[in-house]
Amino acid sequence: MVKKLSLGYEKIHACENDYTLFYGDDKDLENCKYCELSRYKDATNGGSDTIPRKILRYFKITPRLQRLYMSSHTAQHMKYHKNKIVTEGVLSHPAYGEEWKEFDKNYPDFAADIRKIKLGLAIDGFPPYSNATCTVYSVWPVVLLVYNLPHTMSMKDPYIFIILLVPEPNDPGRNLNVYLRPLIDELISLWQVGVQTYDACTKTNFIMRAALLWTINDFPGLGMVSGWSTHGKMACHVCMGEVKAKQLPHNRKSNFYGLHVGFLDKRLRSRPKGRIVRNMCAGITFPPPGKPHSKERADGFGDSHTWIHITSFFNLPYGDSLRLRHRIDVMHTEENVFDNIFHTIICSAKTKDTTRSREDLKAMGIMQELFMNGRHRPRARYELTRDQLKLLCKWVHRLKLPDGCSSNLKRCCKIAQLKFQGMKSHDCNVFMQKILSFAFRELLPDDIYKVLCDL
Structure with missing residues (x-):
């Protein structure tokens, strides 16, 4: 086009083992000067066309x-x-x-x-x-x-x-x-x-x-x-x-x-x-x-x-x-921070609050109220109950945002399963701001809300 x-653009052949490029003084070589591997694949069906093993564009x-x-x-x-x-x-x-x-x-x-x-x-x-x-x-x-x-x-x-x-x-x-x-x-x-x-x-x-x-x-x-x-x-x-x-x-x-x-x-x-x-x-x-x-x-x-x-x-x-x-990249940082905090709070499959994490807390000697009691896993203060999660899902379904602010967040919320999935990186940033401004303010204790706002 x-x-x-x-x-x-220019096609530059490369060694399949990533040793070198057939470029500059080496552009006419038939074999890699390090591993001796041919730059071309073997012809198939009796054809005479030479097909390079790897191409950099x-x-x-x-x-x-x-x-x-x-x-x-x-x-x-x-x-x-x-x-x-x-x-x-x-x-x-x-x-x-x-x-x-x-x-x-x-x-x-x-x-x-x-x-x-x-x-x-x-x-x-x-x-x-x-x-x-x-x-x-x-x-x-x-x-x-x-x-x-x-x-x-x-x-x-x-x-x-x-x-x-x-x-x-x-x-x-x-x-x-x-x-x-x-x-x-x-x-x-x-x-x-x-x-x-x-x-x-x-x-x-x-x-x-x-x-x-x-x-x-x-x-x-x-x-x-x-x-x-x-x-x-x-x-x-x-x-x-x-x-x-x-x-x-x-x-x-x-x-x-x-x-x-x-x-x-x-x-x-x-x-x-x-x-x-x-x-x-x-x-x-x-x-x-x-x-x-x-x-x-x-x-x-x-x-x-x-x-x-x-x-x-x-x-x-x-x-x-x-x-x-x-x-x-700020985008990746936003998405990772959002995923780790949000999915831990709603206790989804992506939560970081796992049994191994509780055992690590005990090994570090911090947050004793979260230590495992045998096989029993104490509930954390920041975890949303089922009723709170249902309230959050209903709020997301009613949420209206300006055009271009984010994609349709309603499609990411599954009320029947009480699950969130499919949010894009930009959605994560917008969603976190909206949740901190309203939903978590209603659902979480003041000290947890303040920590999240600081993050």
């Missing part, structure tokens, strides 16, 4: 960014970050943030021209097949966000660009670096050289340059992109092992309960710059990429560090100076 606008950044300046409408909006109206105390655009200002301070030549572009990158996986009987498969899109635009445009569909489509039966893990190589090469070119671009607003040509400020992921994706594993006792990527979690004896999960004092240390709350992180990784020998080495770990993993690889974003010329290199 977009090929005639010079906005097509790469949508180049440069022509898509140039198009934003070729339109007089979008070219004017691309300068919003400089001409914005600042409302004191309101953070509505990344340009208000400290990281944006710090970047401009470190690179004044780049910041001098307001047409220079600042980008964000979001990475996540999803199953493309909805049929439950089909083979489990996931695909990993890499999405580009343009922060020069107003906040009312930068998060809209027409201005969110898919850059990479990483094919994988499962998540690529630390092999994600292999597939990011063409993206990193183009980002380096856009920073060091730039490209001549026509500005339809001023009707002049200029050298367009771009910089990547950060990546956005959910918490598991953060480990793949940043290189610091988000599993285990040193999962916190801010303190990087200075505060170690304790493992719960029954749930076998990492728990930071009682260790919050450590996070109040200003030294731990300030993220180390890239050059400090690079020095931390300099003395670590990492296993090579590829599926055969996916279970291998560097020496000292789990004891002095949890590095699984050095992220390829450090290859960017400005990568060492970035403080906020990787961010956690």
